[in-house]
Amino acid sequence: MPIDTNFEKSRRIVGRHQNHNVWGPVEPPEKLGIHGTNVAVDWDICEGDGVCIDVCPVSVFEWADAPNHPVSEKKSDPAREEDCIQCMACEEQCPVNAIKIKTS
Numbered sequence: 001m002p003i004d005t006n007f008e009k010s011r012r013i014v015g016r017h018q019n020h021n022v023w024g025p026v027e028p029p030e031k032l033g034i035h036g037t038n039v040a041v042d043w044d045i046c047e048g049d050g051v052c053i054d055v056c057p058v059s060v061f062e063w064a065d066a067p068n069h070p071v072s073e074k075k076s077d078p079a080r081e082e083d084c085i086q087c088m089a090c091e092e093q094c095p096v097n098a099i100k101i102k103t104s
């Protein structure tokens, strides 16, 4: 199941991580929510493929640990989402459609 592109309406902000919002529900270790708003990564879908980290031309992402998460114990974190230039490479290449880039 891909990221819910309507997450800003269907979810609530439950915290901050690095310099971005975290959208709940967050109930570790199984539920980790969506990290970021302009560059949003659904950590419950992310399987730690890492293509987003490889293709991003401005190094928005970095690895984060997710101990005991059932899908992957490492996640792509949009640590510098404010640097995004909306090239869309990460959203297009994510194998599990875990990323949504805000374009407006």
Ligand code: SF4
Binding pocket: 039, 052, 055, 056, 057, 058, 059, 060, 083, 084, 085, 086, 087, 088, 089, 090, 091, 101
């Ligand atoms: S849309 Fe492009 S610039 Fe923005 S986070 Fe994804 S790969 Fe990086």
